[in-house]
Amino acid sequence: xxxxxEYLLGNAAIARGILESGAGLVAGYPGTPSSEIIETLSxxxxxxxxxxxxxxxxKVALEVAIGASWANARSVATMKHVGLNVASDPFMTLAYLxxxxxxxxxxxxxxxxxxxxxxxxxxxxxxFAGVPCLEPADxxxxxxxxxxxxxxxxxxxxxxxxxxxxxxxxxRSDVETGQLPALAASNAGFTRDPSCRVALPVHVxxxxxxxxxxxxxxxxxxxxxxxxxxxxxxxxxxxxxxxSGLYAEEALKDLELDxxxxxxxxxxxxxxxxxxxxxxxxRILVVEELEPVLEEQVALLARKVRPDLDxxxxxxxxxxxxxxxxxxxxxxxxxxxxxxxxxxxxxxxDILPPRPPALCPGCSHRATYQAMIKAFGKDAVFPSDIGxxxxxxxxGTVETCLCMGASISVATGIRFGGDERPICCTLGDSTFLHSxxxxxxxxxxxxxxxxxxxxxNSTTAMTGHQPHPGTGRTxxxxxxxxxxxxxxxxALGAGxxxxxxxxxxxxAVEVFRKARDFSGLSVVIARQSCVISARRQGxxxxxxxxxxxxxxxxxxxxxxxxxxxxxxxxxxxxxxxTGCGVCAMVCPSGSIKEVVR
Amino acid sequence: MRSSDCDIVIAGVGGQGVxxxxxxxxxxxxxxGLPVRGAETHGMAQRGGSVVNHTRINCRYSPMVAEGGxxxxxxxxxxxxxxxxxxLAPGGTALVNTAPVLPVTVTTGKxxxxxxxxxxxxxxxxxxxxxxxxxxxxxxxxxxxxxxxxMLGALSRYIPITEEAILAALAQVVPEKHLKVNLRAFxxxxxxxx
Ligand code: SF4
Ligand code: SF4
Numbered sequence: 001x002x003x004x005x006e007y008l009l010g011n012a013a014i015a016r017g018i019l020e021s022g023a024g025l026v027a028g029y030p031g032t033p034s035s036e037i038i039e040t041l042s043x044x045x046x047x048x049x050x051x052x053x054x055x056x057x058x059k060v061a062l063e064v065a066i067g068a069s070w071a072n073a074r075s076v077a078t079m080k081h082v083g084l085n086v087a088s089d090p091f092m093t094l095a096y097l098x099x100x101x102x103x104x105x106x107x108x109x110x111x112x113x114x115x116x117x118x119x120x121x122x123x124x125x126x127x128f129a130g131v132p133c134l135e136p137a138d139x140x141x142x143x144x145x146x147x148x149x150x151x152x153x154x155x156x157x158x159x160x161x162x163x164x165x166x167x168x169x170x171x172r173s174d175v176e177t178g179q180l181p182a183l184a185a186s187n188a189g190f191t192r193d194p195s196c197r198v199a200l201p202v203h204v205x206x207x208x209x210x211x212x213x214x215x216x217x218x219x220x221x222x223x224x225x226x227x228x229x230x231x232x233x234x235x236x237x238x239x240x241x242x243x244s245g246l247y248a249e250e251a252l253k254d255l256e257l258d259x260x261x262x263x264x265x266x267x268x269x270x271x272x273x274x275x276x277x278x279x280x281x282x283r284i285l286v287v288e289e290l291e292p293v294l295e296e297q298v299a300l301l302a303r304k305v306r307p308d309l310d311x312x313x314x315x316x317x318x319x320x321x322x323x324x325x326x327x328x329x330x331x332x333x334x335x336x337x338x339x340x341x342x343x344x345x346x347x348x349x350d351i352l353p354p355r356p357p358a359l360c361p362g363c364s365h366r367a368t369y370q371a372m373i374k375a376f377g378k379d380a381v382f383p384s385d386i387g388x389x390x391x392x393x394x395x396g397t398v399e400t401c402l403c404m405g406a407s408i409s410v411a412t413g414i415r416f417g418g419d420e421r422p423i424c425c426t427l428g429d430s431t432f433l434h435s436x437x438x439x440x441x442x443x444x445x446x447x448x449x450x451x452x453x454x455x456x457n458s459t460t461a462m463t464g465h466q467p468h469p470g471t472g473r474t475x476x477x478x479x480x481x482x483x484x485x486x487x488x489x490x491a492l493g494a495g496x497x498x499x500x501x502x503x504x505x506x507x508a509v510e511v512f513r514k515a516r517d518f519s520g521l522s523v524v525i526a527r528q529s530c531v532i533s534a535r536r537q538g539x540x541x542x543x544x545x546x547x548x549x550x551x552x553x554x555x556x557x558x559x560x561x562x563x564x565x566x567x568x569x570x571x572x573x574x575x576x577x578t579g580c581g582v583c584a585m586v587c588p589s590g591s592i593k594e595v596v597r
Numbered sequence: 598m599r600s601s602d603c604d605i606v607i608a609g610v611g612g613q614g615v616x617x618x619x620x621x622x623x624x625x626x627x628x629x630g631l632p633v634r635g636a637e638t639h640g641m642a643q644r645g646g647s648v649v650n651h652t653r654i655n656c657r658y659s660p661m662v663a664e665g666g667x668x669x670x671x672x673x674x675x676x677x678x679x680x681x682x683x684x685l686a687p688g689g690t691a692l693v694n695t696a697p698v699l700p701v702t703v704t705t706g707k708x709x710x711x712x713x714x715x716x717x718x719x720x721x722x723x724x725x726x727x728x729x730x731x732x733x734x735x736x737x738x739x740x741x742x743x744x745x746x747x748m749l750g751a752l753s754r755y756i757p758i759t760e761e762a763i764l765a766a767l768a769q770v771v772p773e774k775h776l777k778v779n780l781r782a783f784x785x786x787x788x789x790x791x
Contacts, residue, residue: 167636170636172619349679351679354701360645
């Protein structure tokens with residue numbers, strides 16, 4: 001066999017593993033750091049006879065994947081860690097019912113919350129459901145583990161979780177790829193077997209016992225998994241999981257310590273290898289990101305195998321945030337009685353201006369927020385949601401952000417909790433279709449008086465501009481019937497539904513006033529393309545400039561567009577301007593005009 | 598004991614093309630038969646925020662460069678050089694584009710953009726600094742968009758990979774119609790540090 005090495009992103013390596021496994025269906029919802037898996041696969045779907053879809057949310061994605069697995073096609077559901085909260089309902093019972101063909105649930109964790117609302121540890125979910133979890137350390141393992149995960153899933157008749165983290169999904173390395181299977185005729189088809197497909201009490205009682213009994217089989221299977229490697233040296237040792245194993249290896253080399261090292265790539269860790277390690281070492285440090293999942297397993301086992309074990313873990317390794325070489329090296333140094341390396345402090349850094357991410361120049365969300373403030377006043381309550389628009393927090397129109405789709409229900413609770421002020425909540429089009437629909441239905445059903453603003457830029461912008469049911473396009477570029485947000489809002493029971501182009505600021509303010517004064521549930525759809533997708537589609541607008549009439553009032557600067565700069569006395573517009581024209585409407589002295597060529 | 602032949606930290610602003618540089622180095626390393634590791638910034642931070650990329654040549658460990666471990670700090674923007682200065686190894690080299698990109702905190706007048714000498718002096722204390730206006734050089738090559746390739750050209754003089762492999766990798770990632778401009782940009786960057 002000829003092996004080829006490619007420089008692959010972790011997520012592209014996972015996609016490669018999916019292809020090498022001959023999967024028939026991949027479904028997911030975009031979420032950093034997981035989105036590139038489906039983005040890598042969607043252009044290849046046709047030629048590999050594979051169905052690839054962006055589902056409307058993670059629960060739906062997993063259910064679609066389960067259906068395919070039960071119809072005997074290998075399948076995948078991909079999501080970010082918090083997506084599994086949404087998909088947890090099917091996930092938990094699936095472990096009882098089992099799979100048909102192999103099913104892999106990919107949940108990409110995000111220690112340090114680089115792009116997330118929390119840093120929950122998906123290994124806890126795997127434990128909770130009683131299914132094995134594979135934790136790759138690098139892109140090569142990510143690819144190899146994907147292939148292995150399908151086989152394991154079929155041997156165990158269980159879903160298998162693959163849990164890359166940001167530093168694996170968004171790492172690149174040289175990856176040795178394998179062969180793609182020949183395209184065979186599909187033998188897919190659903191097999192009727194109510195005893196393990198219908199979750200009735202009478203069926204699930206024995207299935208729960210079967211799942212418990214499987215835990216021993218899981219342990220046996222994982223004992224031969226190549227991802228768990230023990231190197232016995234001194235009687236002090238390190239047990240490290242996933243990428244922490246690489247940090248630990250590098251730290252030991254750097255510190256020139258001859259400690260034993262057990263690298264773990266599976267949850268649970270196989271008890272045989274752990275026992276070997278415990279019999280060899282009297283002192284052990286467990287290194288893992290986030291929760292002490294592995295440490296707890298070692299502590300339990302030590303009670304039987306080596307009750308006098310000197311065990312360290314979260315006492316030396318932080319439980320919050322992500323690890324790196326420095327943190328792991330210092331934890332090992334502490335164990336070895338060596339001095340810690342102090343962090344490098346550069347005092348001159350205090351002259352650095354912060355550079356937070358911001359809404360793009362010309363982003364329509366900024367205009368919508370501006371109109372909302374004008375119409376509702378600063379005293380109104382502005383619950384919001386998850387998307388690019390959360391970055392508008394500085395404008396005062398993002399006062400809550402909890403989880404996907406929560407804005408409408410939280411707003412409902414604020415109203416019925418007794419707040420009498422005007423309430424205007426915001427959420428994006430993709431977020432609304434993901435899980436805002438039920439909140440809107442509930443608000444209408446229970447008669448909540450509030451305004452729901454759907455920030456409709458016709459894409460899932462934050463995660464890289466994926467399509468959704470409102471766009472009339474699928475993951476693979478097929479045309480589909482675009483859902484009308486207006487019709488959906490009316491059907492769910494909104495009493496007033498208005499659509500406005502936020503670039504038309506005066507009209508937007510008018511519409512928001514009407515919504516504010518409406519006696520029931522109103523929905524405002526603020527529709528304007530995301531500037532990034534508009535640019536890709538070739539939209540070019542005339543840029544604007546500040547004329548000599550500028551009086552230096554700074555009103556446009558406070559509007560916050562990154563294309564507007566302060567020169568010291570007046571405002572000026574730089575080359576980032578996308579020509580949305582909104583600042584011209586914001587300027588009280590009429591000093592901003594289109595550039596005349 | 599070293600765990601890589603060359604540790605590089607590439608810093609810049611979302612949209613400047615930081616990822617392309619490391620993609621080219623990574624592909625070139627693979628062509629040269631060397632194990633290589635990279636770590637990227639995706640998602641939220643890319644919207645005009647600070648972005649950083651770590652690349653490690655001939656390395657089998659994690660993709661993350663340790664504090665004080667970067668042989669090379671390649672900064673596409675001056676204050677981003679200082680923001681990531683703690684990565685530069687003592688005696689390492691910082692290659693810095695001197696053309697500023699003002700953050701919103703500066704354009705809105707909340708913070709001041711510091712003068713270049715103040716930005717560079719901490720780096721000069723740690724290692725060697727080569728600062729030049731790569732944005733202007735890119736413009737003279739044909740487009741400011743090629744600024745990242747000017748910086749790549751400069752970087753190519755410092756990394757243990759042949760120019761031939763780097764240029765072959767560059768040709769893979771840049772669309773054919775832009776290749777000429779990019780090759781000019783690459784040469785200008787190289788000449789700047791020679
Ligand atoms: S990507 Fe689109 S939606 Fe996101 S900030 Fe930029 S313009 Fe706004
Ligand atoms: S027209 Fe004004 S608000 Fe719109 S992008 Fe240009 S400077 Fe920014």
